[in-house]
Amino acid sequence: RKEVEQDPGPFNVPEGATVAFNCTYSNSASQSFFWYRQDCRKEPKLLMSVYSSGNEDGRFTAQLNRASQYISLLIRDSKLSDSATYLCAVNKGGNTGKLIFGQGTTLQVKP
Amino acid sequence: DAGVTQSPTHLIKTRGQQVTLRCSPKSGHDTVSWYQQALGQGPQFIFQYYEEEERQRGNFPDRFSGHQFPNYSSELNVNALLLGDSALYLCASSNRHSETQYFGPGTRLLVL
Numbered sequence: 327r328k329e330v331e332q333d334p335g336p337f338n339v340p341e342g343a344t345v346a347f348n349c350t351y352s353n354s355a356s357q358s359f360f361w362y363r364q365d366c367r368k369e370p371k372l373l374m375s376v377y378s379s380g381n382e383d384g385r386f387t388a389q390l391n392r393a394s395q396y397i398s399l400l401i402r403d404s405k406l407s408d409s410a411t412y413l414c415a416v417n418k419g420g421n422t423g424k425l426i427f428g429q430g431t432t433l434q435v436k437p
Numbered sequence: 438d439a440g441v442t443q444s445p446t447h448l449i450k451t452r453g454q455q456v457t458l459r460c461s462p463k464s465g466h467d468t469v470s471w472y473q474q475a476l477g478q479g480p481q482f483i484f485q486y487y488e489e490e491e492r493q494r495g496n497f498p499d500r501f502s503g504h505q506f507p508n509y510s511s512e513l514n515v516n517a518l519l520l521g522d523s524a525l526y527l528c529a530s531s532n533r534h535s536e537t538q539y540f541g542p543g544t545r546l547l548v549l
Contacts, residue, residue: 330479358536369479369540370526412488413479423493425468425529425538427479 327352330416332428340436343404347431350396358417359390359397363410363428370413373399404421405436439464441530441541449519449547458544460515466491470538471503472527480508480527486511487533500548515546523548 332349354413361371364367369375376383376397387400397414411430418424442461450456462469468487472480482495486505505511509530517524523543529538 332479334477360537364538367545369543372537375537415479423468423485423487423531423536424482424495425470425472425480426482427472427491429477429479 328428329426330414330428332412332414332431334429334431336432336434338434338436339378339404341406343435344400344402345404345413345433346398346400346435347412348396348398348432349431350394351416351426352395353418354395355418355435356395356416359388360415360425361388361397361399362413362415362419362427364413364418364433365410381419388412397406401433404433404436406435422429441466441528441539443526443528443541443544445518445544446542447545447547449549451549452518452520453512454518454548456517456518456546458515458528458546459510460513460530461510461539462526462528463539466530466532466538467509467541468531469505469509469531470495471511472511472525472529472540473497473522474525474543476524483513518548520548522546 361373364370380389387407413430415425470485471483474480484494528541
């Protein structure tokens with residue numbers, strides 16, 4: 327079993343739709359969680375860190391469920407420009423430095 | 438404020454050759470991590486450098502080595518290149534007080 331798993335998709339949604347991605351992790355000692363966005367042939371860009379209390383940035387909301395060991399990303403009112411691959415990343419913390427990434431979930435927002 | 442920079446952007450090598458990739462971290466960052474990203478996959482951790490020493494290593498063979506300089510910049514060296522080493526090599530920087538990592542644009546390596 328992979329340490330971090332994501333449904334690769336693709337998720338094809340119309341503009342204005344709400345879409346949610348989940349990411350499961352296997353190591354219960356994981357402490358830090360992140361969502362990155364990656365456009366085709368570009369580097370991952372940090373979208374948001376994920377905190378236990380959940381966090382929101384505009385149309386984007388991230389949640390952490392430690393009991394079930396998953397993180398989620400909700401995108402409301404999808405825009406064409408949201409089309410990208412969304413990568414979740416997990417860090418065990420304690421200065422281990424190593425981010426473990428999922429395979430990524432591809433989102434295509436259609437007009 | 439310059440972000441993470443990497444050079445070169447693209448590289449073509451043949452099997453058996455050696456390659457050196459370079460990375461300069463974001464201003465204020467002292468830690469550099471290297472990742473390999475194959476097509477359709479998430480980045481895989483190679484190693485991390487802090488205070489000019491390798492602090493942690495992922496599951497990569499000894500053909501992959503690195504270095505960090507006093508100015509915090511870093512190099513990734515790969516010896517005896519294999520076809521399977523073709524990938525996007527990403528450098529990420531962070532500082533000792535945060536686990537958040539910021540990525541550079543990457544070096545796309547093609548091994549023929």
